Amino acid sequence: MDNKEFPANALFIGNYHLLMGFDEMEKKLTYQEALNWIQGNLKFGIKPGLDRMSWMLKELGNPQENINGIHVVGTNGKGSTVHYLQTIFSQAGYEVGTFTSPYIVDFRERIAINGNMIRQEDLMVLVQLVSPVVKRLPLETSLEPATEFEIITLMMFLYFGKLHPVDLVIVEAGLGGLYDSTNVFKAQAVICTSIGLDHQNILGTDYIQIAQQKVGVLKNKVPFIFNENRTEVEKVFCKQAEQTQSPIYQLGKEFSIVNYDNSFDFIYGKTRINDIQLAMKGQHQYFNAALSIMTCLLLQEKFPQVTQNIIKQALGHSRWIGRIEFIRDNLIIDGAHNKESITVLIDFLKKEYPTKKIHILFAAIDTKPIETMLSLLEQFNDLTVTSFEHPNAICLESYPEKYERVADFKDWLPKWEAAEPNDLFVITGSLYFIAQVRKTLLQSQTINRNK
Numbered sequence: 001m002d003n004k005e006f007p008a009n010a011l012f013i014g015n016y017h018l019l020m021g022f023d024e025m026e027k028k029l030t031y032q033e034a035l036n037w038i039q040g041n042l043k044f045g046i047k048p049g050l051d052r053m054s055w056m057l058k059e060l061g062n063p064q065e066n067i068n069g070i071h072v073v074g075t076n077g078k079g080s081t082v083h084y085l086q087t088i089f090s091q092a093g094y095e096v097g098t099f100t101s102p103y104i105v106d107f108r109e110r111i112a113i114n115g116n117m118i119r120q121e122d123l124m125v126l127v128q129l130v131s132p133v134v135k136r137l138p139l140e141t142s143l144e145p146a147t148e149f150e151i152i153t154l155m156m157f158l159y160f161g162k163l164h165p166v167d168l169v170i171v172e173a174g175l176g177g178l179y180d181s182t183n184v185f186k187a188q189a190v191i192c193t194s195i196g197l198d199h200q201n202i203l204g205t206d207y208i209q210i211a212q213q214k215v216g217v218l219k220n221k222v223p224f225i226f227n228e229n230r231t232e233v234e235k236v237f238c239k240q241a242e243q244t245q246s247p248i249y250q251l252g253k254e255f256s257i258v259n260y261d262n263s264f265d266f267i268y269g270k271t272r273i274n275d276i277q278l279a280m281k282g283q284h285q286y287f288n289a290a291l292s293i294m295t296c297l298l299l300q301e302k303f304p305q306v307t308q309n310i311i312k313q314a315l316g317h318s319r320w321i322g323r324i325e326f327i328r329d330n331l332i333i334d335g336a337h338n339k340e341s342i343t344v345l346i347d348f349l350k351k352e353y354p355t356k357k358i359h360i361l362f363a364a365i366d367t368k369p370i371e372t373m374l375s376l377l378e379q380f381n382d383l384t385v386t387s388f389e390h391p392n393a394i395c396l397e398s399y400p401e402k403y404e405r406v407a408d409f410k411d412w413l414p415k416w417e418a419a420e421p422n423d424l425f426v427i428t429g430s431l432y433f434i435a436q437v438r439k440t441l442l443q444s445q446t447i448n449r450n451k
Contacts, residue, residue, distance in 0.1 A: 029124055029127060029128060030124070031120040031121075031123065031124055034123060034124045034127040034128075035107060035123075037127060037131065038107075038127065038148060038151055038152065039107075039148060041134075041145070041146065041147060041148040041151055042147075042148045042391065046147065046149070046175060047144060047147050047150075048175065048176065048179035048180065049179050050179060050181070050183060050184060051143055052137060052143050052144070052146050052147075052150055052181075053150055053153065053154065053181045053184050054184060055137060055141055055143065056130070056133050056134065056137060056146065056150075056154050057154065057157060057184060059133045059136070060129070060130070060133060060154070060158055060162075061162065062161075063157045063158045063160075063161025063162040064157040064161055064184050064185040065161070065185070066160075066161040066162065066165065067097075067157070067160050067161050067165075067166075067169045067185060068167065068168050068169065068188055068302075069168065069169040069170065069171050069185055069187045069188060070085060070168065070169075070170045070171070070187055070188055070189050070190075070191065070295060070299075071171050071173065071182065071183075071185075071187035071189075071190045071191070071217050072085075072170065072171065072172050072173065072190075072191045072193065073173040073176075073177040073180075073190065073191070073192050073193075073214045073215075073217055074173075074191070074192045074193030074194045074195070074214060075193070075194045075195055075196030075210070075214075075338065075340060076193065076194045076196060076338065076340050076341045076344070077193035077194050077284070077287070077288045078100075078172045078173070078193055079100055079172065079320055079323070080280060080285060080288045080320050080323055081191060081193050081288045081291055081292055082098055082100055082170050082172050083098075083115075083318055083319075083320040084288060084289055084292035084314070084315060084318050085170050085292050085295065085296070086098050086112075086114070086115060086170055087115070087314040087315070087317075087318040088292065088296055088306060088310060088311055088314040088315070088318075089167070089168055089296075089303065089306060090114040090115065090314075091310050091313065091314045092303065092305040092306040092307070092310050093305050094166075094167040094168055094303060094305065094306075095113060095114060095166040095167045095168075096113065096114055096166060096167065096168050096169075096170065097111070097112070097113050097156075097159070097160045097164075097166040097168070097169040097170070098111075098112045098113075098115075098169070098170045098171075098172075099111060099153070099156045099169070099170070099171045099172055099182070100112075100172045101149070101152075101172065101174055102431050102432060102435070103435070104321050104322045104431065104434070104435045104438060105321070105435065105438070105439065108120070108123060110152060110156075111123070111152070111155065111156050111159060113164070113166060118159070122159070122163075122164070123155075125163070126155040126158060126159055126163070127155070129158060130151060130154050130155055130158060133154075134146050134151055134154075147181075149174050149175075149181055150181045153174070153181040153182055154181075156169075156171075157184070157185070167303075168188075168303070171185070171187070173214075173217065176210075176213035176214065176216070177213050177214045177215065177216045177217040178212070178213045178214075178215075178216025178217065179213070179216070180217070182217075183216065183217045186219045186220075186222065187217070187219065187222055188222070188223075188299055188302070189222060189223045189224075189225060189295050189298055189299060190217055190218050190219075190222055190223070190224050190225070190246075191225045191226065191291050191292075191295055192214050192215065192224070192225075192226040192227070192228070192237070193226075193227060193287075193288060193291060194227060194228070194340065195207055195210055195211050195214060195228055195230065195233050196210075196338055196339065196340035196341075207230055207232055207233050208232050208233070208236055211228075211232075211233040211236040211237065212236055212240075215236060215237050215240045215241075216240075218240055218241065218244050218246055219244060219246075220244050220245060220246070221244065221245050221246060221247075222244065222246050223246060223247050223248075223249060223295075223298050224237065224241050224246045224247070224248045224249065225248075225249045225251075225291050225294050225295050225298070226248070226249075226250055226251070226291070227250070227251040227252075227287050227290070227291055228250070229252065234250070237250075249294050249298070251287060251290055251291065251294075254268070254294075255267060255268040255269075255290065255294050256268075257286055257287075257290045259283060259286060262277060263275050263276055263277045263278075264276050264286045264289075264290075266290055266293050268294060268297060271297065271308075273293065273308050273311065273312060275312075276289065276293075276311075276312055276315055276316075277312075277315075277316050278315055278316070278318070279315075279316060279317050279318055279319050280318065280319060280320060280323060280324070281323075281324040281348065281352075282324050282344065282347075282348040283347075283348075283351075284344045284347075284348070289315050292315075293311055293315075296311055321438070322334070322335045322431060322434050322435065322438065323335060324345070324348060325438075327438065327441045327442070328416060328425075328441075330416055330419055330423055330424050330425060331416050331424075331425045331426075331427070331441075332424070332425070332426045332427070333426075333427045333428070333434040333437055333438055333441075334426065334427070334428045334434065335428070335430065335431035335434050336373075336428045336429070337364065337365075337368060337429065337430050337431060338368055338369065338373070339369055339372050339373060339376070342373045342376050342377065342428070343376060345426070345428060346376060346377070346379070349380075349424075349426065353424055355422070356422055356423070356424040357382070357420075357422050357423050357424065358380040358381075358382065358424050358426060359380070359382040359384075359415065359416075359423060359424070359425045359426065360377050360380050360382065360383045360384065360426050360427075360428065361384050361385075361386060361406075361409060361412050361425070361426070361427045361428075362374065362377060362383065362384070362385050362386070362427075362428060362429040363385065363386045363387055363388050363393065363394070363409065363429045363430060363433040364393075364394055364429040364430045364433070365390060365392040365393055365394065365430055365432060366392050366393075366394050366398075367392065368429075368430075370394060370399070371400065373429065374399075374400070374403065377428075383403055383404065384403065384404045384405065384406055384412060385399040385403045385404070385405055385406075386405065386406045386407070386408070386409045386412065387407075388409060388430075388432070388433050388436050389436065390430075390432050390433075393430075393432070393433070409427075409433075409436075409437060409440075410440060413437075413440070413441070
């Protein structure tokens with residue numbers, strides 16, 4: 001994601017005129033007003049269920065029925081997998097829309113085309129189109145008001161389904177799958193990147209219940225590509241796939257990879273792609289990339305321009321901000337936000353930097369298994385906790401007393417400036433947290449360059 005805007009599009013303006021009429025163009029909100037209206041719905045929290053989405057989409061002509069999409073679910077790895085797919089299909093010459101969350105730098109990252117975020121003007125138009133429907137929802141039905149995520153999802157489907165049609169839309173589920181607001185379209189393929197114990201108050205207390213939620217997006221005869229080796233989860237996946245008559249492609253069975261230190265080989269039947277090198281760090285990314293490759297091969301008949309050479313080239317320079325990202329030579333930010341992703345981060349640090357002295361700064365939101373995450377990070381000895389600006393951020397006083405605390409993460413950052421050659425600084429715990437840290441670090445970098 002380079003945070004460039006997608007250029008203006010005549011088709012978008014024409015479709016807008018058809019929906020709204022020319023007179024409405026003079027009444028548009030400002031961008032900040034539009035953004036404030038969207039985020040003002042955060043107060044309605046998280047409300048799983050599809051009734052609100054179904055009603056609003058129907059009022060807008062069911063634009064979700066017009067898209068060709070890939071649905072990506074899972075506990076960890078969704079964002080990276082979406083980005084791999086987007087890069088591959090874009091480099092093959094297709095116009096690719098993506099829907100992701102949360103954003104790292106700019107809100108508009110969540111709806112993008114070929115890696116370029118939606119224009120401010122287009123987002124303003126979308127708000128003007130959906131806001132009357134959103135306002136009517138609780139007035140004309142017995143349903144509760146729409147949540148912020150439902151509104152953004154509604155905007156995405158309207159954008160890609162009617163106002164700016166694209167060749168392919170890659171949709172990242174928000175929470176779970178079965179009752180997630182993205183689960184209102186039939187995908188060309190469904191990918192499940194992983195199953196972890198996250199959002200247990202909503203999705204269920206064990207792997208079986210969470211797996212049932214994730215695989216709940218699977219529709220009739222849609223291919224299902226996944227990476228899972230827990231027997232109980234496999235049974236859930238296979239049972240649902242049998243009910244929907246969906247072919248399954250499991251990493252390690254129907255297709256596989258051979259790992260090397262800096263590359264891997266992909267194998268599917270007689271197809272073998274050798275020496276695939278990734279720009280993104282960590283061997284866990286091999287699994288995400290493998291799922292993406294398998295999906296591309298399955299869709300190759302519909303998208304024949306996706307060749308093996310393009311796949312290799314795209315994966316070789318596909319990067320996703322906030323995922324083991326080096327902001328400085330000795331400073332990493334990573335959005336690990338649950339037990340499984342923290343474990344992946346630790347494995348990476350121990351494998352790649354076994355002799356480094358690791359310094360951790362941690363902050364998280366209150367829906368996460370904080371004590372478990374912190375206990376895993378304790379092995380690095382230098383572990384500091386902090387807080388940040390977010391409605392669900394854990395306040396400093398709520399952390400266990402045994403951890404060193406810093407009231408403002410900006411007061412911790414100068415530590416890396418006085419670092420020894422063997423020091424490595426890692427900031428993690430929440431994508432929301434590292435987004436704020438990243439912005440601060442990049443702003444300070446710009447200021448220093450301009451001095």
